[in-house]
Amino acid sequence: MNMDQLRAALPQWVEASRKYASEGVVASYIPELAKAPANALGVTVMGRSGEMASSGETDFAFTMQSISKVFTLLLALIDNGEDGVFAKVGMEPTGDDFNSMLKLELVEPGKPFNPLINAGAIAVSSLIQGDTPAAKTERILAFFSEAAGGASLAVNEDVFRSESATAHRNRSLAYFLKDNEVLGDDIDVEDVLQVYFKHCSALVTCEQLARMALVLAFDGTDPLTGRVVVPRRYVQIAKTFMIMCGMYNASGEFAIKVGIPAKSGVSGGILALVPGQYGIAVVGPALGSKGNSTAGVHLLETMSKELDWRIF
Numbered sequence: 001m002n003m004d005q006l007r008a009a010l011p012q013w014v015e016a017s018r019k020y021a022s023e024g025v026v027a028s029y030i031p032e033l034a035k036a037p038a039n040a041l042g043v044t045v046m047g048r049s050g051e052m053a054s055s056g057e058t059d060f061a062f063t064m065q066s067i068s069k070v071f072t073l074l075l076a077l078i079d080n081g082e083d084g085v086f087a088k089v090g091m092e093p094t095g096d097d098f099n100s101m102l103k104l105e106l107v108e109p110g111k112p113f114n115p116l117i118n119a120g121a122i123a124v125s126s127l128i129q130g131d132t133p134a135a136k137t138e139r140i141l142a143f144f145s146e147a148a149g150g151a152s153l154a155v156n157e158d159v160f161r162s163e164s165a166t167a168h169r170n171r172s173l174a175y176f177l178k179d180n181e182v183l184g185d186d187i188d189v190e191d192v193l194q195v196y197f198k199h200c201s202a203l204v205t206c207e208q209l210a211r212m213a214l215v216l217a218f219d220g221t222d223p224l225t226g227r228v229v230v231p232r233r234y235v236q237i238a239k240t241f242m243i244m245c246g247m248y249n250a251s252g253e254f255a256i257k258v259g260i261p262a263k264s265g266v267s268g269g270i271l272a273l274v275p276g277q278y279g280i281a282v283v284g285p286a287l288g289s290k291g292n293s294t295a296g297v298h299l300l301e302t303m304s305k306e307l308d309w310r311i312f
């Protein structure tokens with residue numbers, strides 16, 4: 001199916017998936033996120049020359065939330081190499097909720113299981129180079145913007161403040177990491193949390209997110225510019241984590257039904273990619289019990305089936 005055919009097919013798939021929004025609820029544990037439109041569903045698919053097919057509500061900006069963790073992982077790998085990153089986070093899925101503390105206490109030496117759960121992503125935030133939280137945040141945003149093809153991405157300060165004011169669970173995780181010495185003596189817990197909340201609050205549109213996904217689909221090289229944004233090996237690592245735990249503990253089901261690397265966020269966004277072909281962004285703010293967009297997952301499942309995207 002070429003882009004014109006995809007453009008023609010998308011609206012009916014979006015409308016068929018939209019009804020699954022009623023099976024989910026918009027996240028409200030970060031109060032500002034509760035303002036999102038519950039029945040919205042939008043998708044953008046971008047090909048190697050930047051050609052696009054979009055359908056549904058793709059014109060509103062939403063915060064990246066956990067999708068940002070893929071890109072902070074990539075930046076931490078660039079800054080510290082594999083050994084530096086894997087000294088602080090593991091390589092295994094947890095089977096627990098994204099904000100769970102359980103395994104931090106149960107398993108020696110108290111290292112987060114992977115960089116895509118909250119505890120792991122907080123540890124990764126501590127690895128980003130920069131003298132101050134503001135400098136680290138600026139570097140992260142510059143990197144996100146580069147991956148988005150030069151669009152200048154900004155933080156939604158209302159969402160940042162809302163999360164920071166209510167992040168009792170994430171604070172607990174971070175102090176636990178401090179006690180476990182995953183965050184070392186030189187690291188201030190509140191500074192790390194500030195960086196983490198800011199990158200979770202980075203605003204994107206579907207088009208920008210699809211462009212970021214496209215860079216991953218082409219192994220770290222932006223196919224529109226030929227520019228190497230991330231070394232191929234690091235994209236390989238990120239894609240492996242996306243398959244294993246990008247959709248939290250619905251990742252196995254997603255791998256079986258949809259079969260492509262993806263990462264979701266509690267704003268209802270999902271970044272997905274078809275290797276060597278497409279970068280994809282979906283947004284549908286109503287979430288299922290495991291924290292993924294109900295309509296968004298249904299739409300990706302339909303598209304993967306119809307277009308034979310499964311990589312396995």
Ligand SMILES: NC(=O)CC[C@H](N)C(=O)O
Binds near residue numbers: 098200264266
């Ligand atoms: N699943 C998510 O998107 C979680 C990200 C959110 N900022 C949090 O820490 O709770």
